[in-house]
Amino acid sequence: MAEMPTLSVAEVRSLLESTFRDRLGDFYRSLQVTPPYHSVEKAVLSLRDVLRDMNVQELRHLQGDEHALGVFYTGIIKDSGLAKKHRGIIARLLSQNVDRLPPTCRVFAAAFR
Secondary structure (H helix, E strand, O other): OOOOOOOOHHHHHHHHHHHHHHHHHHHHHHHOOOOOHHHHHHHHHHHHHHHHHOOHHHHHHHHHOHHHHHHHHHHHHHHOOHHHOOHHHHHHHHHHOHHHOOHHHHHHHHHHO
16 A cells, blocks of 8 residues: 655645635534634634644644544634624524534534533
């Protein structure tokens, strides 16, 4: 089996940012709620700032640990203020059925409680 090439630090940051955007899209889509685009962009900028300040080991740890990545993304959602947008609607929808979320987004539910 061929060995996968190691990504550069910039590529890991880009991958983590892209994954965050994709998962936010999945989160809002699964709840059938229109994402607050300005707040999503603010969260992405916040993520970018945090990723820029992380060292190589921290980035590679996030890349390889799905649980840590979910917790990290949830922190970004909270710290950026994104969790305050549509909070009531989202909390109500999640209380009815958190299983409607894709597995990679379920950890985000904690930000809206």
